[in-house]
Amino acid sequence: MEHAVPHIPAGTAVAPELPDILPDVKPRRGVLGFLRRYPTIALGGALLLLMLIAALFAPWLGTVDPTAIATSRRTREPSALYWFGTDMLGRDIYSRVLYGARVSLTVGFSVALLASAGGLLVGLVSGFVRLADSIVMRVMDGIMSIPPILLAVALMALTRGSVGNVIIAITIAEIPRVSRLVRGVVLSLREQPYVDAAVAAGTRAPMIILRHILPNTLAPLIVQATYICASAMITEAILSFIGAGTPPIIPSWGNIMAEGRALWQVKFYIVLFPAIFLSLTVLAVNLLGDGLRDALDPRMAKGD
Template identity: 60%
Template sequence: MTDITLPASSGRRQPVRRWTTQTLRRYPAASLGASLLVAIIAVGVLAPVLWTVDPEAVSPIHRLRAPSSEFWFGTDMLGRDVWSRTLYGARVSVIVGLMVAVLSTVFGLAIGLLTGFLKWADAVLMRVMDGLMSIPSILLAIALVALTKPSIQNVIIALTVIETPRVARLVRGTVLTLRDQPFVEAAITVGTTTPLILMRHILPNTIAPLLVQATYVCGAAMIAEALLSFIGAGTPPSIPSWGNIISEARSFFQIAWWIIVFPGIFLSLTVLAVNLFGDGISAALDPRLARRM
């Protein structure tokens, strides 16, 4: 027989896969959240082939039709298909949520590592972060978007500016607790450079709380995008999003409830899925919570 040796990279991936599988099995809420999130992402990506039409196609003769076999989610005040607009709207929420989570996590991680380990950086950067956090988030988002023009890109930038200080403060607090640990002091004593200490000793210990925070940021960004679009400061009306669909239909709620209800259900399920997944990750990474469950 011939011995078969797996590549080193496969051996490194296997524990991650095993941990992910065990986590989803042990925490049904995380499994449910992950399944819902994957389904909603798939709906957004596959919207063109899911029996949809042009979400901006106007048909006055079909305006305000109730849900039926022809129009599954009914039509709006301009005769546009609510099913198509709702599915295409998933793209906006998912893109905004994921991009804001990734960008704010990257920037917040960098700022948190520097401010938690270097006192001079803490004195400067954290005062800026405190100033941003002192402003109500929705007002800051409206002001940032108002300086430019409504677009998905500007919404992502505005929400990233809002969420980055929260991530930075979380990472900074974790770094402050790690900075005085014996293994960090030993690394400093033997002359290890600051960048190497941050990357080798500090960064790996911030990953767990950072992942949990990223899921909450993703859900909060989706809600904030819908709110900005609802008040006309988010995505432009030419791009269907759950927020502006609900905004345009609020005057017709008493006679056409379906225009608001279906996008609202999709938004609620998406945020619920992200939060359930985040709670599962939190329980899996925190031994104290794992023992209680």
């Protein structure tokens, strides 16, 4: 049964409707809405995904053995048979570039993971424990005073060339920068009221770090990890280019460019294609990092 509308006598003043104080709740946009809001994440993630697919499925993408030597087909220009041409030993550059993506992505992701973990540990300890801060950070400052590429070259000179040693050398050079970032965040969080309340309640330092400090350091750490990944791939290419990185037999982008520099003026494509792939991969990681910075930093979030 419908409720009858009460009769309002004539001449009675009717108050206007009150405005809505709270804004309308907007429905969640899902993944597509998030990607529209942050197009750099979508573009960078798409490019990086393509590189990952090319690296993982290289044996099924029309490639041949990247180390197979055929002197009868040396320095062939790009064609329908040899998409990226061949080098001075007759090796297919297309195959070498796709397999080289495995080396660069492995180095980049491994260094980003290891350097982030090591720098996080050092930064948390030095930022929260005052006694350790003066000692540990002086060591980090000493390492940071050496340019990363020179430090990596010096470390590689002490070992034999391999992908594992390249990862270790670049990781050691990147840990101080991560620890500096984490330490700065911890120093600001250490003075927050909720941390003082936890200390006053008798909570031990390890539990304070795990519950209150660590979760607030993850957002800037993730963004920093993307830049470390891009920097590690460039450093690996530089080390391989100057002969201090992976062995020449391994088809990395740096090795391919190093082998083709002698013929740059006449056979520029030997250097061009690995350089394009390296540039696109670094661009993809940097775009992803910029998008994550905007998404994770509330000060840069756009109003809805």
